Amino acid sequence: MKQRIIAGNWKMNTRRSEAMLLIESIRHGVDARQIPSSIDVVICPPFLWLENAIEACMGNPALHRSSRSTVRCGAQDCHHEASGAYTGDVSAQMLADIGCTDVIVGHSERRLYHGETNALIARKILAAHAAGLRPIVCVGESAHEREHGATRAVITQQLDELVTGAGSAALNSCIVAYEPLWAIGTGVAASPEQAQDVHALIREQLTAVGAASTPLLYGGSVTAQNAPSLFACPDIDGALIGGASLSADSFLTIIDAAVSAWAE
Ligand code: PEP
Secondary structure (H helix, E strand, C coil), rough: CEEEEEEEEECCCCCCHHHHHHHHHHHHHCCCCCCCEEEEEEEEEEEHHHHHHHHHHHEHHHEEEECCCCEEEECCCEEECCCCCCEEECHHHHHHHHCCCCCEEHHHHHHHHCCCCCCHHHHHHHHHHCCCCCEEECCCHHHHHHHCCHHHHHHHHHHHHHHHHHHHHHHCCCEEEEHHHHCCCCCCCCCCHHHHHHHHHHHHHHHHCCCCCCCCCEEECCCCHHHHHHCCCCCEEEECCCCHHHHHHHHHHHHHHHHHHCHH
């Protein structure tokens, strides 16, 4: 069964009360729908709201209490070491301990504002796997790189360095998100043709290292309006959604588009 994923990245947004309302609205919306098990819904709130989100969506792992809902909860980042003197950081194991299932690694905002390299991101993939989390690994080119015809070279290099650092087997148990930097938060999504072109390249490269079935998400200004045409692309298996995941209505409409595209 091919796994599809609709994931929301809330970034550093929401006050506590807003977050709780949003979690409840998404959970109710998902529970009210018939979402096949081949489609995962994941929300990635800020660290501080994660435990509440997990309790609302999945139950309380410490009390072995589980909820009926199928909304998974992921973090937006984790540290590459298991523990130690890393003030302010959060390990993958800590996330797993509270019941997180997924973690975004290598988001372009982490690469840009925190200097994260492919070598470091590869270590985060390994740390996530060691803790039993599923990494959502982001790759993507800048506007400048695309304008200079370097998109394919940039993506190839990112994947090569991730495979070198984490090993090809690790990429087999990841989700890869193609997120062109020029599309993130700009309101200008890649066209389905542009996205499919890069997804086909990523598929080809992952197939060459034995990771043909790794789900590939598109991210960058996905909306309720453009989701259906993106989901019609053969190598797009879901979406990583920023802005539109902060509204329960638009996030649920994107989930509906996924169900229409992929329900078997
Ligand atoms: C993101 O940051 O992962 C993202 C895709 O953001 P947006 O949907 O707002 O472009």
